[in-house]
Amino acid sequence: MTSSAINAGPSADMAGGASGAIPGHVAIIMDGNGRWAAARGLPRSMGHRKGVDAVREAVEAAAENGIGYLTLFAFSSENWNRHPSEVRDLMGLLRMYLKSEIKALDKEDIRLRVIGRRDNLADDINRMIDEAEALTHDNTRMTLVIALSYGGRGEIVDAARAIATAVVEGRESLENITEERFASFLSTHDIPDPDLIIRTSGEQRISNFLLWQTAYAELLFLDVLWPDFGEDHFTHALQWFAGRERRFGTRP
Template structure:
């Protein structure tokens, strides 16, 4: 990963979202179209992650959340899951020092219980090492499912009610949000999904209530700064009313 530029060139962009979330889709199709195994698509997808993190930081976006691995992805063939875990290990080991040097804070959301111990240790180390950084907040959703996240939040609140710590009447949207894994983060302003699919696949369901969506035909391994800027231009041209009349 190259050193991030300090001065973004935003002359052609009217507005920059504070928080961008991306569903990185299309690695397998990218590989199939080229007659390559799916694992090669995932490896190319890692390069797209590198490009995107650099571009986001240069543009000045504060928060980037990437859907790296869903709870449903565990159902994929064992060999593919194993390769994905290997790529995760490699990415953290190779990129952590550069990310830290460039002021990127790493945060992981999702259920870590199914990961091997060494991966859990790598994830924890990445979070601890970068927790003081503030240039870009990079959140990676791993073994993540929004329904499970919301369910777990409800369980936490229910236990507090049962213990007499809070009254049911005190439960509001802010309390629920504070029990989600994204507590303390702003909701996404813009969500991008690549590969042409037009669904959010159990990703940030609560947080995306008023998010703007852009569905791009490009397959994730081919995603670059030009696609990001096009999505931001699309976002900048929209009128966000949040349910009100302006």
């Protein structure tokens, strides 16, 4: 397994020092399902199905390592432009996951949160999400955040529109709009910014994922396709993060 990494900006010291630190929030761009299937002469749908197993492993590894928040980039706003048959397969897998995994998440004291523009989702999927979020709402061991029909630019535009509306209606003043206040209008307003972002498949870009929230995250790019991602890769990522010196723009 090989890896490469770049910094998203000035780093910062967390919890008194980087060495040995555990990230409070890990976010993963799950990439490579299609390439995994193509390399085996299988349809893309098989890669997505195998990717669900990797999701399960990542959730288990995060919870076992004491991660407070795990965010998975499951379906981007741009993914709606994929072939209709692939979108149907992905939505079918989402239904399957919501039916088969939510009780297990609840049993493990894991809370589910879904972020993204849900107006494009089918009514039954939205209903299942609402039910899953309600069922797991009071769980405290870890929060699993699924970014679904999500795009970072769209999220920022939605927040800007909401603030502008509040100003026009007199519920907000321009003088009170700070970075912190703006962040409170984002879909992640109740979620800490990620400390570590992992992308699989060897691609080195963040693809419109958590653009605002990634300002000071550490970025790790792994040369492993998502269906092959397992506990050992997650452990490697945590060890790599523990060796980072994070200063958030302060002097060494």
